[in-house]
Amino acid sequence: MKKNLFIVLITLMTGTSTFAQTQTINKLMAPIGSATQPFLFSVNTFTAEAPFLSVSSSGNLAERTSGAFGYDGVDQQLALKGYLGNRFTLYANADLGFSRTGSVNSAQQAEVIRDVVGGKNFYGARFGVGLGANRDFSNTAAMFSRVTAAFEAPKWRIGGNLKFEKAFGKYRDGIDLITSAGYQHKIAGAFFAGIEAVGEDLEGFWEADEAEGGAKLLVGPSLNYAPLYSKFSFSLCGGPVFYATHSTAFSSEAIRDVGTTGTQNGYSIRAMVAFNLH
Template sequence: MMKNCFLSLLVLAGLSASAQNPVKPTMSGFGAAQPQPFLFQVNTLTDATASWSLNYSGSYGERTSSPFGYDGVDQQLALKGYLGDRFTLYANAALGFARSGGVTGAQQAEVLRDVIGGKKLFGPRIGVGVGFSHDFANTSAIFSRITASYDVAKWRIGANLRFEKAFAAGRDDIDLITSVGFHHRIAGAFYAGAEAVGQDLEGFWESDEAEGGAKLLVGPSVNYAPASSRFGFSLCGGPVFHATRSTVVESGAIRDLGISDISNGFTVRGAITFNLHK
């Protein structure tokens, strides 16, 4: 019931957003104005960015467990919008379809606000946010996120630092996840670069880390947003390495790189963004 309500909220909010007055990015900065150019992090929006968008993404993983580094295929639908006064809303719901035949779901939502910058498209921005999640093990959690980005006409860089507290026995006191991405404009609205993710970094100092230890991913990342289209396309993937290991059972937490598999693997994620305003 909770999952159905969450999905309905996403759809209704998207329809409501599409009826608002559009906020148009300048053509010269359209590529940099993509509402969600990176696959493994969340960026804040500005007055100059397309104000509401729907994002569909899917992942495929080998020798990883749990979406979004699923050992199989996962599907995710997200809504992202600019609320005004430098506030950004980001909410998503996901379904994972394992090769073994199991299906699981999770939801999360957060509100972020730029505290430095955020009034124009280009230049530095630093934001903070809070949110809640309901993961694949039916466990609720609260989290906070710090975002940082710097955008110019030819390149962009972004980073996230996320702190999470899950309300369940056997979970870590605090989970720490970080990500960073860089894109350079190759031609027109085509950007290419790399993304890196550090997951459950508390595994470096906690031998009994509840999600199997710290994991790392570094891989190529591309983003294409035609100026004449409402759509944007992103793709990123790479090998998943265990930086540390702990002997625990899978927790079901929402993780980009999977959780408890003892071997290294890989994850590939693609996304299609649809701007509700153009």
């Protein structure tokens, strides 16, 4: 009898310990394998549960339009992104643009975003507000504010941004409006696929002389792969650029994700590899 009772107690203790360890592992493993930047045209925030610190390298190829911090040609970007604590996320990047004419220019941008709703747990909804500054390829400085929204689940994710930018240039708009949204669903393992859409200079719908050439839209497939146990993650997105309106003003070299010039539709393709330093 005593022997049987001892066996039962040992079994219960072992089972309890295993269950506790499993719960701890599951809690810790939940964010692992998730991308530090799942969408290429929307900036996401980090959380206390997944306090990433990452560096990323991305390239953009565009025709009859401009890529991120770029123009018609090839753009190379290096970015640093990290969790600062208290629901703050830092995002900074620098770009080199190689035009089709052979010239090379640079641009820089930095911003800090704070989640005002959510932001403590990796899964679930969160909303953030941020401030930042940049210098584009034409050496024009700008200040901007960004509103972020995201919902993370084990099998799907959605995210988007609303960006208001004030450029300090003589021939620039008073305020530029840029929107982006993306959705991805788990296909297999750590592979997600979905769609992204970007709308830029949307004031072109009601301003005939919009300074950046008019309202532009991009819609295309979005892919992300963040292997479990790996510090690397990979993203790819691209698609056609539709010029929804055409401005009567000459376009500038403002920092835009999908373009600022041209009178024809074009395309933009972007790929990124990120490494988590945390």
